Amino acid sequence: MRAIGIILAGGNNHRIKQLTQKRAVCAMPIAGSYRGIDFALSNMSNSHINKVAVFTQYNAGSLNEHLSSSKWWDFGRKQGGLFVVTPALTAESNAWYRGTADAIAQNLSFLKNSHEPYVVIASGDCVYKMDYNKVLEYHIEKKADITVVCKDMDKDVNVERYGTVKMNEECQIEEFEEKPVVAKSNTISCGIYVVRRRQLIEMIERCKEEDRFDFVKDILIRYKNQKRIFGYKIKEYWSNIATEEDYFKTNMDFLRPEIRDYFFKQYPDVYSKVDDLPPAKYNVGASIKNSLISSGCIVNGTVEDSVIFKETYIGNNCYIKNSIILNDVYIGDNTHIENCIVESRGTIRANSYHKGENGIEIVVEHNDRYVI
Amino acid sequence: MVKKEMIAMLLAGGQGSRLGVLTSKVAKPAVSFGSKYRIIDFPLSNCINSGVDTVGVLTQYQPLRLNTHIGIGIPWDLDRNIGGVTVLPPYEKSANSEWYTGTANAIYQNMDYMESFNPDYVLILSGDHIYKMDYEVMLDFHKQNGAEVTIAVMPVPMEEAKRFGIMITDEDRKITDFEEKPENPRSNLASMGIYIFNWKTLKEALLANAEQPGLDFGKHLIPYCHKKGAPLYAYEFNGYWKDVGTLHSFWEANMELIDIVPEFNLYEEYWKIYTKSEILPPQYLSSDSVVERSIIGEGCEINGKVYNSVIGCGVTIGAGTVIRDSIIMNQTHIGENCELYKAIVAENTVIEKDVKLGIGDAVPNETDPHIYDHDIVTIGEKSVIPKGITIGKNSVVFGVTTAEDYENGNLPSGRTLIKAGDK
Numbered sequence: 152m153r154a155i156g157i158i159l160a161g162g163n164n165h166r167i168k169q170l171t172q173k174r175a176v177c178a179m180p181i182a183g184s185y186r187g188i189d190f191a192l193s194n195m196s197n198s199h200i201n202k203v204a205v206f207t208q209y210n211a212g213s214l215n216e217h218l219s220s221s222k223w224w225d226f227g228r229k230q231g232g233l234f235v236v237t238p239a240l241t242a243e244s245n246a247w248y249r250g251t252a253d254a255i256a257q258n259l260s261f262l263k264n265s266h267e268p269y270v271v272i273a274s275g276d277c278v279y280k281m282d283y284n285k286v287l288e289y290h291i292e293k294k295a296d297i298t299v300v301c302k303d304m305d306k307d308v309n310v311e312r313y314g315t316v317k318m319n320e321e322c323q324i325e326e327f328e329e330k331p332v333v334a335k336s337n338t339i340s341c342g343i344y345v346v347r348r349r350q351l352i353e354m355i356e357r358c359k360e361e362d363r364f365d366f367v368k369d370i371l372i373r374y375k376n377q378k379r380i381f382g383y384k385i386k387e388y389w390s391n392i393a394t395e396e397d398y399f400k401t402n403m404d405f406l407r408p409e410i411r412d413y414f415f416k417q418y419p420d421v422y423s424k425v426d427d428l429p430p431a432k433y434n435v436g437a438s439i440k441n442s443l444i445s446s447g448c449i450v451n452g453t454v455e456d457s458v459i460f461k462e463t464y465i466g467n468n469c470y471i472k473n474s475i476i477l478n479d480v481y482i483g484d485n486t487h488i489e490n491c492i493v494e495s496r497g498t499i500r501a502n503s504y505h506k507g508e509n510g511i512e513i514v515v516e517h518n519d520r521y522v523i
Numbered sequence: 524m525v526k527k528e529m530i531a532m533l534l535a536g537g538q539g540s541r542l543g544v545l546t547s548k549v550a551k552p553a554v555s556f557g558s559k560y561r562i563i564d565f566p567l568s569n570c571i572n573s574g575v576d577t578v579g580v581l582t583q584y585q586p587l588r589l590n591t592h593i594g595i596g597i598p599w600d601l602d603r604n605i606g607g608v609t610v611l612p613p614y615e616k617s618a619n620s621e622w623y624t625g626t627a628n629a630i631y632q633n634m635d636y637m638e639s640f641n642p643d644y645v646l647i648l649s650g651d652h653i654y655k656m657d658y659e660v661m662l663d664f665h666k667q668n669g670a671e672v673t674i675a676v677m678p679v680p681m682e683e684a685k686r687f688g689i690m691i692t693d694e695d696r697k698i699t700d701f702e703e704k705p706e707n708p709r710s711n712l713a714s715m716g717i718y719i720f721n722w723k724t725l726k727e728a729l730l731a732n733a734e735q736p737g738l739d740f741g742k743h744l745i746p747y748c749h750k751k752g753a754p755l756y757a758y759e760f761n762g763y764w765k766d767v768g769t770l771h772s773f774w775e776a777n778m779e780l781i782d783i784v785p786e787f788n789l790y791e792e793y794w795k796i797y798t799k800s801e802i803l804p805p806q807y808l809s810s811d812s813v814v815e816r817s818i819i820g821e822g823c824e825i826n827g828k829v830y831n832s833v834i835g836c837g838v839t840i841g842a843g844t845v846i847r848d849s850i851i852m853n854q855t856h857i858g859e860n861c862e863l864y865k866a867i868v869a870e871n872t873v874i875e876k877d878v879k880l881g882i883g884d885a886v887p888n889e890t891d892p893h894i895y896d897h898d899i900v901t902i903g904e905k906s907v908i909p910k911g912i913t914i915g916k917n918s919v920v921f922g923v924t925t926a927e928d929y930e931n932g933n934l935p936s937g938r939t940l941i942k943a944g945d946k
Contacts, residue, residue: 434816
């Protein structure tokens with residue numbers, strides 16, 4: 152294989168509010184059956200990248216649990232495999248990861264001990280399918296030092312929270328702005344990079360000497376005039392889940408038939424940890440319209456335009472509309488939930504009423520659960 | 524040194540011919556059950572839940588689906604450094620090569636496999652029943668009684684007892700006599716085909732009877748042990764246990780899963796049933812869908828109306844279609860405006876639009892009246908039913924059919940249309 156992989160999964164993001172209080176963004180449940188990181192991991196696996204490191208830091212508990220066995224993504228092997236690394240106290244460093252470049256710097260041995268000529272760096276909080284080999288071929292063809300995967304966002308999308316790029320006709324990146332106040336371009340960086348391994352080691356070592364820690368600011372932006380940095384534009388579906396709105400929208404996108412077809416039916420598949428849950432069950436009184444229901448659910452009420460994650464119980468006479476119910480939620484009888492995201496393992500008492508009036512409400516309720 | 528207290532030998536080689544076309548290309552233990560499961564998942568899950576981590580699966584008839592399903596045993600945590608699951612097909616020997624000619628003969632031919640684990644006890648299982656059972660409790664019973672052979676038995680209604688092998692016991696559950704399918708049963712304790720043998724007893728009995736043609740546990744081995752005076756005990760089991768050997772019992776067992784609180788509950792945290800999940804995505808139910816009293820597997824797209832049915836994984840159901848009292852297995856596509864009543868549709872089948880199944884009078888099947896009965900319509904795997912066809916009750920279709928195969932777009936009740944398989 153020509154490349155090794157790095158998945159950056161350490162970040163926290165307060166724009167996703169209470170939902171990341173107990174988990175990293177990359178461990179956020181997506182589309183009923185998956186978690187954020189499944190997409191990057193499946194892409195790595197389907198691109199035949201056999202050796203992948205996942206850098207975790209913030210609230211890594213549920214992420215580590217999800218990655219406790221690497222066999223679901225086909226990484227359970229002698230050669231290569233999955234390396235989940237958290238910051239550790241060492242002779243050289245007692246710091247947390249102070250940034251993306253620092254995370255790589257603190258694990259430089261992973262790069263140094265590999266022999267593959269290239270590195271694919273991806274972030275774990277994006278929903279997309281990609282053959283990284285295509286980017287790699289482009290990278291080689293352009294004789295680039297770094298290739299950045301980019302996407303033109305729709306005109307109405309606010310790109311303030313992304314890095315925006317401007318390229319010339321050759322697709323070389325001329326301008327790179329991180330989180331611009333007023334964006335000059337609607338082309339954003341998807342947080343996926345291809346770089347030659349030795350080149351990366353050299354740049355990271357330089358950063359380390361200069362006490363610089365951020366991959367975007369201290370490598371991409373700083374070197375944009377010295378190095379050949381190219382953009383690789385994608386037209387396929389790509390979505391970042393790191394804000395509440397985008398998280399909600401990304402999940403709801405899966406109610407569209409073309410999105411389901413693209414992710415669920417077309418080659419290659421997206422993999423995830425297998426949970427051994429029974430099939431979903433619909434009792435008398437169940438009525439489901441335009442919704443996704445995951446395995447292990449028992450439905451007795453009405454569900455419309457919603458995404459219901461695994462092992463959710465929906466009581467009699469409930470009405471759930473335009474909402475996301477995360478894993479293992481118990482919803483008592485006669486409950487009304489509209490425009491909400493219900494946090495996982497919650498127990499909602501019977502006769503409750505939750506409605507997001509101005510946008511989406513996040514419901515976190517942990518009552519005692521009495522289940523026979 | 525390798526040492527396992529108890530290993531299991533799972534007999535999975537039978538055809539199960541009473542399931543008709545469902546087992547034409549698949550061994551019975553690999554037939555799909557309860558939406559996402561296959562029949563063998565139940566004994567395999569029982570093994571690992573009972574702490575039995577070494578299982579030999581004896582295969583012979585149509586093993587491909589079974590082999591791919593079992594793989595190296597990952598879904599059941601039976602991928603072990605020592606032990607785990609091993610598929611044991613018949614193999615050629617320098618002399619006297621033969622197929623597995625009987626249940627005990629199959630075990631006899633795998634003596635070396637059992638010997639390599641140096642076991643104290645061997646558990647014999649069959650791969651065609653739906654139940655949850657703790658084999659460890661049965662082993663405790665076996666040890667407490669100082670038994671050499673313990674046979675799991677189940678009380679059945681007296682009038683049905685004549686269909687089973689019946690054990691007659693004293694008050695300590697020591698077996699005093701047994702009868703195979705007796706006219707006038709003296710007891711109602713039916714053998715479940717689950718045995719625990721002391722390894723030494725089993726080995727000796729197998730070697731002593733090696734020359735017996737069609738060596739069988741019920742017919743030869745158990746009588747041999749009894750005659751020899753070995754203590755045989757009956758372990759009474761009172762939980763849910765269902766033989767899914769006929770199309771009707773198979774259909775019934777599936778339908779029992781959709782009760783509000785089913786007798787056989789898959790939703791309990793305790794004693795989970797594991798299976799190989801090939802399809803992960805959630806299921807989508809469209810705005811036109813109606814689903815009531817049904818269980819549905821992963822990755823389905825439901826646009827029609829589904830009542831009282833068991834739907835497998837990756838099934839698509841077109842708009843305007845009505846499905847009642849049916850079993851639809853994995854990856855089957857059903858077009859728009861179809862009507863299915865009491866149908867069993869096997870995997871990877873395509874039913875084009877405007878097809879009606881299970882319409883008409885109840886006429887006994889022309890070729891196999893004892894297989895295709897109880898008004899069930901059966902469609903074999905990888906079949907194609909072209910658009911606009913109507914098929915009656917007690918009928919069976921297997922293979923890629925075209926409009927020319929039907930008279931006026933009709934297959935009346937009780938007819939057999941088989942274009943695939945070994946017939």
